[in-house]
Amino acid sequence: MADKLAAEGGAPVRQKPFPGRPKFNLADAHHLIEALEQGTLFFPIAKKVFDFQRRFADMYGVRYAVASTSGTAAIHVALGAINPEPGSEVITTPVSDLGTVAPILLQNCVPIFADVQLDTFNLDPADVEAKITERTAAIIVVHCWGQPADMDEIMDIARRHELPVIEDCAQAHLTRYKGRLVGTIGELGAFSLQDSKHLQCGDGGVTITDNQEYGERAELFVDKGCDWTEDRKYRVRYAFLAPCYRMTELQGAVLCAQLDRLEEIVKRRQELGDMLVRLLQGVPGVHPPARRPDREHSYWSFPLRIDEEVLGVTPARFGELLVAEGIPAGGAWLGKPLYMFEALAEQITYGSSHCPFTCPWYKGDPVQYYEGMCPNAELGFRQLLCIWFHEGWTEREVEDTAAAVHKVASALTG
Ligand SMILES: Cc1ncc(COP(=O)(O)O)c(C=O)c1O
Numbered sequence: 001m002a003d004k005l006a007a008e009g010g011a012p013v014r015q016k017p018f019p020g021r022p023k024f025n026l027a028d029a030h031h032l033i034e035a036l037e038q039g040t041l042f043f044p045i046a047k048k049v050f051d052f053q054r055r056f057a058d059m060y061g062v063r064y065a066v067a068s069t070s071g072t073a074a075i076h077v078a079l080g081a082i083n084p085e086p087g088s089e090v091i092t093t094p095v096s097d098l099g100t101v102a103p104i105l106l107q108n109c110v111p112i113f114a115d116v117q118l119d120t121f122n123l124d125p126a127d128v129e130a131k132i133t134e135r136t137a138a139i140i141v142v143h144c145w146g147q148p149a150d151m152d153e154i155m156d157i158a159r160r161h162e163l164p165v166i167e168d169c170a171q172a173h174l175t176r177y178k179g180r181l182v183g184t185i186g187e188l189g190a191f192s193l194q195d196s197k198h199l200q201c202g203d204g205g206v207t208i209t210d211n212q213e214y215g216e217r218a219e220l221f222v223d224k225g226c227d228w229t230e231d232r233k234y235r236v237r238y239a240f241l242a243p244c245y246r247m248t249e250l251q252g253a254v255l256c257a258q259l260d261r262l263e264e265i266v267k268r269r270q271e272l273g274d275m276l277v278r279l280l281q282g283v284p285g286v287h288p289p290a291r292r293p294d295r296e297h298s299y300w301s302f303p304l305r306i307d308e309e310v311l312g313v314t315p316a317r318f319g320e321l322l323v324a325e326g327i328p329a330g331g332a333w334l335g336k337p338l339y340m341f342e343a344l345a346e347q348i349t350y351g352s353s354h355c356p357f358t359c360p361w362y363k364g365d366p367v368q369y370y371e372g373m374c375p376n377a378e379l380g381f382r383q384l385l386c387i388w389f390h391e392g393w394t395e396r397e398v399e400d401t402a403a404a405v406h407k408v409a410s411a412l413t414g
Helices: 026-037 048-060 071-082 102-106 125-130 151-160 212-221 249-279 315-324 375-383 395-413
Strands: 064-068 089-092 110-113 136-142 165-168 188-192 205-209 226-228 235-238 302-306 384-387
Touching (some): 026 249, 048 064, 048 205, 048 249, 064 071, 064 249, 071 102, 125 151, 151 165, 205 212, 315 384, 315 395
Parallel strands (some): 089 110, 089 136, 136 165, 165 188
Antiparallel strands (some): 226 235
16 A cells, blocks of 8 residues: 555655755855955956856867856857847747747847657757748757757758757756767857856856857857957947846856866766656656657756646646655746747737837748647646756655655555
8 A cells, every 4th residue: 555645644755854955165255255356357357257268168179158147148149149130030949948039039030939849848850840931040959957959850950951050058067969068069059057057156158159250259249249459458349239248257256166066066967867767767647857868968957747647636736745745846947838928929029019020020921829839848838847956965865756756656546
């Protein structure tokens, strides 16, 4: 007989609280003091952000790494480097943060959503290809949850249609696809350095590329299109319209410290996450992330899909039962595909204009986002339950989580 659930008065699987994520140590403080001792926190005339950019570029084996204020900014910088014509279409996934899509609209382009694969939440290459038109200017791929998308297939499509690819690596830092780091496979890679990410400084972003034209434009785009003299004392010109996304030395200092720990953080998440996947095989009605054999998974979070038909409860209820067992479950990331949020569904953009959807530069049929547009993305979100996972866990936390999932599932299925 199944053990009595903690929610019904049974003993919880886990008695002790889970450890918090260990984010900072004295190395961060040391770099911050060095930053303050420079007498300025303005990166163009200081060192920390430049050090971070150089080290990040070296780590990825590319010529350019351009730091900015957020992951959203990093994607905007990447798109600004490509410089699509207004009214172009950019194909991307609806399973992401709005930070993947806002830059498309900010560049006066129209987001076109392709569906995802249900078992990984990553873009379905066939649907990406089906969405290409003569107006398509770029593809933005998200490596969802930390597992790389099908990059060979996507790059093949992109090359055949001569389209640049931006990899949104916000959730997939230092993660390899067939031995290559994601972020270096497409023309540009963009990373969020926000608090929850593998590499973080509270808020920040970085864009990488090995392409000289894109790299030089990215460096200008992050700073209002501004070119400086060699000694960075004077502004030379404003080359084109661009926002100001300069990172400060405070973020740069923390990143210099965090970068030393990144490899270890990612490795630990990979080990613990893969262990949890193994321990959750064969639980009725519970689908751990599908693992593709040719790529790593760095587990920004740990998504479960809960099959209500098998278990007789919603993912939210399953999460409550896990929480009663002492497991940090719940809070399904976002809850629905991006196009179902009002900003996109109702095309709430500049004033009352609905631009760029209604702009004269847009030559396609009117774009409408509707429920049912990407069925896998919608079903995936309906089934989603996140386990908030991090590198501060030990094998013990993984075992307890697996034991609780087994216990709840077997109590529900009798
Ligand atoms: C896949 C993805 N892209 C973009 C972003 C935006 O990053 P930021 O919040 O740093 O702007 C996020 C943030 O979580 C994300 O998960």
